[in-house]
Amino acid sequence: MYVAVKGGEEAIRRAHALLARERRGDPGVPELTVQQIEEQLTLAVDRVMTEGSLYDRELSALAIKQARGDLIEAIFLLRAYRTTLPRLAVSLPIDTARMVLQRRISSTFKDLPGGQILGPTFDYTHRLLDFSLAAGSTETAGGADSAPPGSDASQEACRVIDLLNIEGLIEPSDQDRDGDEVPDLTRQPLEFPASPGFRRQNLARGDEGFLLALAYSTQRGYGNTHAFAGEIRVGEVSVEILPAELGFPVDIGDIAITECQMISQFQGSSTQPPQFTRGYGLTFGYCERKAMAMAIVDRALRSRELGEEAEAPAQDEEFVLSHSDNVQATGFVEHLKLPHYVDFQAELESVRRMRGKAQAPGVTPTRPQHAEERD
């Protein structure tokens, strides 16, 4: 006699124990410390902070350790923690013109006030595996003789966009136009059409890979924005709040950020002369690829607003903003592994009946034309 499968509870308990063992790996190898991840896997930490929408290097590193290096899982952990935190204050807009720069490049001007600063970039490395790292010799070339960080790169530099602004060659920012009312995507449902604030919060939290592919698609002809990297800057900026009872701003600390301003041409209209338009990307830490992709997609999503044709995926606001979040996406894709046997049983019954009927004269068996809406 068949006995119904029981023991979900016990199975879950054992799965958790196995997971902990797999995470630890060979106990003969020293365990990773959160501090090591924080110091040596900095780009992973930065990505998790950015898409997790929480600036906390230590928690981000902990999440990466707990997630066994699965960054989307780590982002999920950080988000689930963040959701319980109280909102103590809303900061003033950060002033990126006053950033302490670690890296700053412009591809639109050969030289400019503040100069071009390469900083710690992979850009001109030759991608050859460095076997000396495998040998454990970490103090290799550049470790000792490079300049201490910040010595030649700590000056403030005006933003490229501001230089163009002097001539009125570039459109004013949304903030100049709309004031600084900032919505909170994690406290309000996303509704369409989305305001610029909602759009950029969504993109800032959006999956790096998804935005990268969309940005790439615009460059290959699906909604080209003809973008120039006006400026990419990486560095530290101070965050200030304005307590109502004090009446003056208070500096509450510095955060590392990456900012990208893409510049695209706009043909002009009957009411507006031709000018350059902006696409904006911003991330925590050093996430240059993400910031650039975000800036391109941000601009592409403004096609309709600027009266351009908007046929490509990257220009479709509902398509992009509804599918950018990797925690949502991974949940919904992966939930297909949850039991669906009730629905499948309903389908089995239906298909068996249709196959029975199909033998009746006058009915041509065809495949369903529409996908069933499923959980």
Added chain:
Amino acid sequence: MPPERAACDGYNFAYLDEETKRMVRRALLKAVAIPGHQIPFSSREMPLPYGWGTGGIQVTASIIGSTDTLKVIDQGADDTTNAVSIRQFFTRTTGVATTERTSAATIIQTRHRIPETPLQAGQIIVYQVPLPEPLRMLEARELETRKMHAFQEYGLMFVRLYEDVVRYRRIATSYNYPVEVNGHYLMSPSPIPKFDNPKMHRSPALHLFGAGREMRVYAVPPFTSVVSLDFEDHPFEVQRWEQACALCHSRDSFLDEIVTDDRGGRLFVCSDTDYCSQRREGGVGS
């Protein structure tokens, strides 16, 4: 509902903070006032993944009190892994009593089924909803579907069902079968088999639906009409089986098909584990 003592250190009773619960309840009140209409709410990121029932969990967390008795089912069963996991979540964060008995529960959170035992007045059933918009597979855009609901422009759905009739001589949709609520809104009943649709019609219980990822709640208040779409010459009908449940011999319940060997051996048993075991304890079965 006054704030209650947290059962889990460091977190509020039922995980969500009271402000968030109030926000969800406000959305639910609006949902109850406009049966079948989807109400946006600012869904929170939960410690369980999207697609695992975050909408249902937020609805339950917002309405549960310390005197409630909770039942959680997935595919009709209390012992499926996700049902176990969600029940543990609420046990941990609220400490409320749980039950497997449909009749003993004040709140039933479900995925994909409505229990066979008829729901009573005072009970609340909370559905986990993946895609709240019944028109989504016909029209991808929210801006469009909102208008279609406002104008009760549901012709597309009827055309879709009619295409089935032309192709297969019957409506082929077997689950997530669209319903019209209170004579107005077209509503997704969530992916329950159409077998369960009639249980919603004029049900004395309150039916609440939560879609976390899509940030929508909706509701069917007690004694509201819920009609499955059909045609005069192709009336709505539910699944039926030639077999009876192999355990309790019920001929009225939704059956799961169990594969017993690799030579085509099959066994049919109730998907509702509580209903099945009640019948066996009552001496109806073997």
